[in-house]
Amino acid sequence: MAPGTGDAPTMEQLQDLLLESPGFTEFLLGLATVSASRLGGSEPMLCAITVERQGGPATVASSGEEARRMDEKQYAFDDGPCLTALREQHPVLVADLAADDRWEHYASAVSGQGIRSILAVPIATDSGSAAALNCYARSLETFDDATIAAVTEHAASISRILRLAMLVHPPEIYPEHLRTALKSRAVIDAAVSLIMAQNKCSRDEAMELLHLAARATDTRLHAIAGDIIAGAGLPG
Template identity: 75%
Template sequence: MGSGTGAPPTPEQLQDLLLESPGFTDFLLGLTTISATFLGSSEPMLCAITVERDGTPATVASSGADARRLDEKQYAFDDGPCLTALRHGTSVLVPDVANDDRWEHYASAVSGEGIKAVLAVPIATDPGAAAALNCYARTSGVFDEATVAEVERHAASISRILRLALKVHPPEIYPEHLRSALKSRAIVDAAVALIMIQNRCSRERAMELLHLAARATDTRLHTIATDILQGASLPSPKPPA
């Protein structure tokens, strides 16, 4: 990666973003896009910003579909570099995903997406909330000392506007059934990613295998997915009678 190609966002630009965003999710998406553009070199970096507030599901904004899938995998396991940075307030660097044993299943899932390294940096917030900036790299050796320092400086520079946004936009209250649905979807997505790796198949084929296993064993899709994430093998479909 290295230094971004453009100047860092000015306080005025960040204030305009907050004023023009109709909701917190829209603001966070804009802030993530700005971060990805600034931190990227020839092209934007894969970035995501995660915010947790007491009593509500996390709000995650991703710079693209690839980054969104990577973050959904992390939340399915309820553990990983970004969540560690967010919950403990310290930067987390995974220089080589393939050889990292701190988050074995998560590492396997993101490796299947072609990710070589991950950097997660906390963003300071007021009490009652926590946030982190997550950056993904498809090549090794990207997050050197200078780059880590640059990402940490950027995270510090957007802390103030994020704190303002949290005050301006109240938390969205999700019904309990919707919370469960969101978590269930993330678990299924993570299981699909592992099936893709284990069977060297497409996402569509992995989803088909998961549904076949659920029907063959008369088990809920969420239960099968949870078992797979915990190390179980994919049940084989029953042969036709």
């Protein structure tokens, strides 16, 4: 798939986006939307931008709901192609998500989303932070050499404005109990997705199964969910 043919946003346009955004999340949302518009060709590109800084919860902004769900699932597992690109600072290509065994549980959890391939490229930032541009496609032919080059070039082109945005918008300070609550919710959500995929049931039914297992074993919901993500299966 050829990358988009529209003109790349100028630095002035990106600065306007930053100036008009009331907060860091809103800026990232605009940047992800611009990225999807710039990179999409005959098939729309789903894009998300993930930023980690100073040990706080990641800020994730997506061009659409599907991309957001794909990113959030990775944080529930604390692993995946986009997190690998962000933390190890090298591009990661998953040409066929269903056939890739590097992130088996993650692939199972998102199997119903219709995403076939993923490309994640790090975005250069200042020390103490890391970022990545995450691109999702419904086709196996999306990420050819030309598109990979275009995504890599685009990630480099938005690095400067992203670093400026992080200076303008300091990281929010999350109390430890809130960080724990956010992580716990993500883990439970990932376990529910796995139960849905394995049992071919609705989200409500999967949540009920999770609660039943917690009550039957007298185990906290978060602990049961963590075991399921680790591959233990649903008790009982």
